[in-house]
Amino acid sequence: ELKVEQNPLFLSMQEGKNYTIYCNYSTTSDRLYWYRQDPGKSLESLFVLLSNGAVKQEGRLMASLDTKARLSTLHITAAVHDLSATYFCAVDFTGTASKLTFGTGTRLQVTL
Amino acid sequence: DAGVIQSPRHEVTEMGQEVTLRCKPISGHNSLFWYRQTMMRGLELLIYFNNNVPIDDSGMPEDRFSAKMPNASFSTLKIQPSEPRDSAVYFCASTRKAEAFFGQGTRLTVV
Numbered sequence: 001e002l003k004v005e006q007n008p009l010f011l012s013m014q015e016g017k018n019y020t021i022y023c024n025y026s027t028t029s030d031r032l033y034w035y036r037q038d039p040g041k042s043l044e045s046l047f048v049l050l051s052n053g054a055v056k057q058e059g060r061l062m063a064s065l066d067t068k069a070r071l072s073t074l075h076i077t078a079a080v081h082d083l084s085a086t087y088f089c090a091v092d093f094t095g096t097a098s099k100l101t102f103g104t105g106t107r108l109q110v111t112l
Numbered sequence: 113d114a115g116v117i118q119s120p121r122h123e124v125t126e127m128g129q130e131v132t133l134r135c136k137p138i139s140g141h142n143s144l145f146w147y148r149q150t151m152m153r154g155l156e157l158l159i160y161f162n163n164n165v166p167i168d169d170s171g172m173p174e175d176r177f178s179a180k181m182p183n184a185s186f187s188t189l190k191i192q193p194s195e196p197r198d199s200a201v202y203f204c205a206s207t208r209k210a211e212a213f214f215g216q217g218t219r220l221t222v223v
Contacts, residue, residue, distance in 0.1 A: 031210060033211075033212070035214075041216070042203065042214045042215060042216045042217055043203070043205075043214040044214075045211060045212070045213065048210060048211050050210060088155065090155075090212075092210075099145075099157060099160060099168060100145075100157065100212060101157070102154060102155040103154075104154050105154065105155075
């Protein structure tokens with residue numbers, strides 16, 4: 001069964017702190033995506049990771065992919081309130097960029 | 113580019129009525145997806161098209177759901193008859209070069 005699991009499901013952190021969100025998946029894939037969703041809004045693409053060892057950074061967010069461990073991480077550095085949102089990872093198990101299986105999402109709340 | 117455009121943004125309908133959701137993908141994207149998002153089940157893929165052809169509809173919950181893509185610039189998701197448990201946000205997404213872009217979604221409420 002194709003599964004994508006994220007943890008934690010909910011994360012409350014103070015501004016200025018660092019934290020990591022984890023995304024584990026059940027079957028071999030080298031295509032993993034991170035999305036951000038604000039309440040009542042659509043999904044915004046953050047990162048596209050297409051190979052083992054891929055690392056991408058944008059501002060205070062950094063994503064990495066370890067295909068051997070079937071694990072991706074989204075690291076938050078010095079969190080700010082504007083990062084409060086729900087973060088989803090999604091895996092393409094088909095290898096054709098055609099079908100994404102989403103994780104449960106991590107709701108991040110950054111407090112002042 | 114205007115992005116993926118969905119209509120309507122909100123729909124409230126009575127149980128038993130037919131509901132049609134619409135999607136215009138980004139020009140040049142050759143794959144289109146319909147997802148459903150609920151608190152209980154998260155994001156679920158309902159169906160996807162490649163070059164206007166339905167490839168995988170295994171996520172369509174029941175025969176009450178149907179989807180079409182008559183051309184590269186338009187797709188519909190129809191629910192007939194609708195039921196309260198169909199209440200959700202329905203997203204359309206289109207992809208190009210391994211990246212998916214989502215529309216703003218249609219919030220469907222069936223009462």
